[in-house]
Amino acid sequence: MKGIVTGGSNNIFTVECEDGIVRRCGIKGKKLKDSSGYYNPLAPGDEVTLEADELSDDCGKLTGILPRKNEFVRWNVKGRRPQLLAANLDYLICVTTPESPPFRPRFVDRALIQADYAHIEPVILCNKCDLGFAPETDVRLAEWERLGYRVLRVSAKTGEGLSRLAALLEGKLSAFVGQSGVGKSSILNVLDPNCVLRTGNLSEKYGRGTHTTTRGALCHLTIDEAFTGGRAGGDLGYAGVRASVIDTPGVRRFVLHDISAADLALYFREMEPLVGGCSFGMSCSHEQEAGCKILEAVYSGVILEDRYVSWMRIREELAGNGWAD
Numbered sequence: 001m002k003g004i005v006t007g008g009s010n011n012i013f014t015v016e017c018e019d020g021i022v023r024r025c026g027i028k029g030k031k032l033k034d035s036s037g038y039y040n041p042l043a044p045g046d047e048v049t050l051e052a053d054e055l056s057d058d059c060g061k062l063t064g065i066l067p068r069k070n071e072f073v074r075w076n077v078k079g080r081r082p083q084l085l086a087a088n089l090d091y092l093i094c095v096t097t098p099e100s101p102p103f104r105p106r107f108v109d110r111a112l113i114q115a116d117y118a119h120i121e122p123v124i125l126c127n128k129c130d131l132g133f134a135p136e137t138d139v140r141l142a143e144w145e146r147l148g149y150r151v152l153r154v155s156a157k158t159g160e161g162l163s164r165l166a167a168l169l170e171g172k173l174s175a176f177v178g179q180s181g182v183g184k185s186s187i188l189n190v191l192d193p194n195c196v197l198r199t200g201n202l203s204e205k206y207g208r209g210t211h212t213t214t215r216g217a218l219c220h221l222t223i224d225e226a227f228t229g230g231r232a233g234g235d236l237g238y239a240g241v242r243a244s245v246i247d248t249p250g251v252r253r254f255v256l257h258d259i260s261a262a263d264l265a266l267y268f269r270e271m272e273p274l275v276g277g278c279s280f281g282m283s284c285s286h287e288q289e290a291g292c293k294i295l296e297a298v299y300s301g302v303i304l305e306d307r308y309v310s311w312m313r314i315r316e317e318l319a320g321n322g323w324a325d
């Protein structure tokens, strides 16, 4: 029998099986457990094969995994291994805020790079737009749009922008990632009033999220009619507009996996066409050389300086010189 992983930890996974039953499953044999090289062998969104337990209805054993369409991974610093956050995605929804917690464009830059690397279409979702935008935030959001990224401005509090988000999510599998406290779980709860994910306040002292969601989980939303223009229950023959989403725990640090410092510029869409064109060719460090096309583009404003700073910091980190924010 086949199924889809909706969550799990410590090698026990919850699986929605094709017979409609949700089963808790351990892994049969060592092969599946050890083969991935990841911190966790399976993640929400994974398609698996399993044997149902004959004695208990809601248990089973995983026997295999179907080939993945894509994998969204980050480097787990504590575990010293890559960690699979979600698999088989249509969209990576990268959630950020203009404030509370403070706008962190480098977090978004990192997630965009990892998504592009994994061939998953990223979407930037700026939540809490009821709080207003500082000019720097506006500039960065507009720059991502100019680079071809889809940017949505929404508010889980006022409902602003959620119809556009609902239309995007419809019929797809998307994962929400972002720092703790940006409102990932809140947005899902508002889109589907029957969804009861736990949400948490920001810490008073630091204004950061408090890591309310502790495990990734896939859920199926039936989107509130308020956001679907009354199409719910329409001619498609099912009750309500559906979307599958994976809520993930907020991470403080998003460290890239499997991208080398030398290749990083290829994942900055505005730098990629210039790579190789400098006077020193591929050996240019883009830091001080004469005839550097990337520096010229920064000086003339074609590359936003703050994106260049992002690139430098991430490159330092990938080169093994420690983590910089």
Ligand SMILES: Nc1nc2c(ncn2[C@@H]2O[C@H](COP(=O)(O)OP(=O)(O)OP(=O)(O)O)[C@@H](O)[C@H]2O)c(=O)[nH]1
Binding pocket: 127, 128, 129, 130, 131, 154, 155, 156, 157, 158, 178, 179, 180, 181, 182, 183, 184, 185, 186, 187, 198, 199, 200, 201, 202, 209, 210, 211, 212, 213, 214, 248, 249, 250, 251
């Ligand atoms: N002003 C405002 N506050 C919001 C909005 N959306 C969420 N919040 C608040 O932000 C806080 C954090 O929301 P969560 O949904 O728990 O954030 P999260 O991203 O799921 O956080 P983790 O699970 O810790 O990763 C809560 O106090 C929410 O009420 C919004 O659009 N505007």
Ligand SMILES: [Mg+2]
Binding pocket: 184, 185, 186, 198, 199, 212, 213, 247, 248, 249, 250
């Ligand atoms: Mg959450």
Ligand SMILES: [Zn+2]
Binding pocket: 278, 284, 285, 286, 287, 289, 291, 292, 293, 294, 295
């Ligand atoms: Zn150069």
